[in-house]
Amino acid sequence: MLVQETREPQGEGESEWVACLTYKSIATATPRAQDIDALAERARARNRSLDVTGMLLFENGSFLQTLEGPPGAVAQLWSSIQRDQRHEHIEVLSEHMAASRLFSDWDLLLEGRFGDASATRARPAAAPPAVAEHVARLVELALNADDLALNTMMAGFAEQGWTSDAILTLLIEPAARALGDAWLDDQCSELDLTIALSMLQLAGHAVRYIPSAQSIRNSRYRVLLATAPGEKHMLGTTLLADQFLAGGWQVEMAFPESEEALTNQLNAQHPDAVDIGLSDAMPRQHALDQLRSTIAHSRQIVSEYPTVVSVGGRLFAEAAASALSVGADHARKSLAGISVRLAELVRQSRKG
Ligand SMILES: Cc1cc2nc3c(=O)[nH]c(=O)nc-3n(C[C@H](O)[C@H](O)[C@H](O)COP(=O)(O)O)c2cc1C
Structure with a gap:
């Protein structure tokens, strides 16, 4: 269902x-x-x-x-x-x-x-050879579930100036159709096809939110990755650091014991975005009121300088709580793609 x-x-x-x-x-x-x-x-x-x-x-x-x-x-x-x-x-x-x-x-x-x-359906007109080669490579990487190489390839295209729409329509969508053909021709199993399509989805997700690699690199956004005050489980917050570093962000970490410790750090650093994480293992329903108040105080501290506030943890991943319910701008359901999503939110907040 x-x-x-x-x-x-x-x-x-x-x-x-x-x-x-x-x-x-x-x-x-x-x-x-x-x-x-x-x-x-x-x-x-x-x-x-x-x-x-x-x-x-x-x-x-x-x-x-x-x-x-x-x-x-x-x-x-x-x-x-x-x-x-x-x-x-x-x-x-x-x-x-x-x-x-x-x-x-x-x-x-x-x-x-x-x-x-x-x-029998006519196949779409053949793509120019260079593009066709890229599509073939994408298909190979997706079938091998090589997400690291896929992401590197996507970042390379963005860096060469491909727009995200061009990457989607000239590369990702043809690759998806080529995968369908591979399945029809018995070159891969249904399971391979499903996994490969999910890989492409992730790659598409990443480029969708890259306005251009250049603008992200130039801006060097700064993020403060914090556990919620007093939260002992830091798995998600720690893993996030890799994501943001790979995305070219400057990363600061905080494992504050109290709300005051967190707001002091925000006041000193004025990051472009802050992510506040609850446990990824345990539902922390009782921590929501405290988190709402922490976010409200954090916003007062950084009121002169717009900071995008993101939250995460099991409660948000399972949709038992939402960004709105704690006054955040974003709730992450997974760690994947988070740095590009927050970059887009920061960019949008600057436009406003
Ligand atoms: C394999 C298969 C795929 C189908 N895909 C779609 C589809 O993508 N969109 C759609 O409107 N109907 C699709 N249908 C037809 C629907 O099952 C259904 O007959 C049609 O939407 C009318 O809906 P109704 O019977 O609730 O009025 C598909 C049927 C089959 C057998």
């Missing part, structure tokens, strides 16, 4: 996260090419009206579909699709929230092999 989420009001300028669902199923009867065409045509119209994008693969009696869009819309489609008698043995392969779409240009990209050769 797809979890319905209401969007939590977050910092100004933050992009809408999309729900992303991938499943496989078996056709109950062998469909003819025109049956699939008719299904896809109706599906496209409905997906467009719901702002849902995605792809549908059909091969040897099996469907594989990815849907991405507003959580409510994806949930609505999903309940129709699950009831559909044209397929059975439906199995969800992955279900997550993502910061960017893999198929932004496609209401429903249809790929398939049918008995009727006339209906």
Whole structure:
């Protein structure tokens, strides 16, 4: 069952996260090419009206579909699709929230092999050789789940001046389709495909929030990574340091025993952003009131100088608390991509 989420009001300028669902199923009867065409045509119209994008693969009696869009819309489609008698043995392969779409240009990209050769989809026009090579490399890295090399590759493109839209439309989306082809051609398993698509999602997520590598490097944003006053679990805060250092930020750490110790440090450092972390292991429900007051006091301290306030910990990862409920600008659900998300929030706060 797809979890319905209401969007939590977050910092100004933050992009809408999309729900992303991938499943496989078996056709109950062998469909003819025109049956699939008719299904896809109706599906496209409905997906467009719901702002849902995605792809549908059909091969040897099996469907594989990815849907991405507003959580409510994806949930609505999903309940129709699950009831559909044209397929059975439906199995969800992955279900997550993502910061960017893999198929932004496609209401429903249809790929398939049918008995009727006339209906075989023409492949999109070939990309220029240099771009095609990049796409092939992306596919290889995604299939090897080599996220480090993928991120380095993305950072390299951003540095060469590629815009994030160009990276998405010329590289990531074609790579996703090439992965679909690899699955159709039996060159990889469904599991490989699912993992590789998630890898691309992360890479897409990263570039989505990079205005340009240059502007981030020039700005050298500063972040204070702090545990909530008195919090003994520092795993998340410690891991965050790697993320921010890799993103080119100047990082200061704080493990304050009291609210006063934290606000003193904020007053001395005036960072561009502060992340305050509760335990990633234990739910700290009782700590929320204290955290709200710490954030309110921190904002008074730095009122002359806008500081983006981010919070994290198990309560936020599990959506048991939100940024809004403690007066923060952002609540991290995971450590991934956090430095680029906060860079964008800092950039937006400067515009205001
Ligand atoms: C494999 C498969 C994939 C489908 N994908 C979509 C889709 O992406 N969008 C869509 O509107 N309908 C899709 N459909 C059709 C829906 O199941 C459903 O028939 C249609 O949305 C009408 O919904 P309703 O029966 O609730 O009125 C798909 C059906 C199958 C068998």
